[in-house]
Amino acid sequence: MLHEDNHIIIVNKRAGDIVQGDKTGDKPLSDVVKEYLKDKYNKTGNVFLGVVHRIDRPTTGIVVFARTSKALPRLNKLFADKKATKTYWAVVKNKPKKTADKLMHWLKKNPKNNKSTAHLKEVEGSKKAILHYVLFKSLDNYHALEVYLETGRHHQIRCQLSKIGCPIKGDLKYGFDRSNTDASIHLHARKIEFIHPVKNEPIVIEAPVPNDVIWRAI
DSSP: OOEEOSSEEEEEEOTTOOSSOOTTOOOOHHHHHHHHHHHHTTOOSOOOOEEOOOOOTTOEEEEEEESSTTHHHHHHHHHHTTOSEEEEEEEESSOOSSSEEEEEEEEEEETTTTEEEEESSOOTTOEEEEEEEEEEEEOSSOEEEEEEESSOOTTHHHHHHHHTTOOBTTOGGGTOSSOOTTSOOSEEEEEEEEEOTTTOOEEEEEOOOOSSHHHHHO
């Protein structure tokens, strides 16, 4: 748990957890958080919990939930209006040609294989995707990028970094040569900043990285 108050709860998601229920039938993080709240506050009936946004199953890091029906639409609007600043860390295989850059592609999602393809020009059914990255550390075999999203597209960071020849460690779907043993990928929702939907105070949250050799080195 990274933050908890009357209206919001923010957790550090583990790799493999799904945020919301899907066709797999696996228990989602939203249910785990509901059980935690029910137990902590001895609630007898149903616990309200609103899913505000999601991150991919193999990704780790910050997920924000609404605890009240008052906070949920406000958080939804805040995220829709891009008033929540999200920072990701990605560990990639190859060093990018530029130490900092703005990437713009047109992403087209294929629902059959749940994968997006990045195009340099607009194609039918594609959506514009923009991110900024900065290289902040290099190890012997890997490089760490800090990534800021301007848009929120399907698999955006994974797809765009792969397009420039920098697939994320463990991400077989987007060109890395082997999977991580725990089926994770080295993409972490590191930081989020926004104005609290009810209290009107600034919230700044950082999520500790997973406990593995590469992340610890970074």
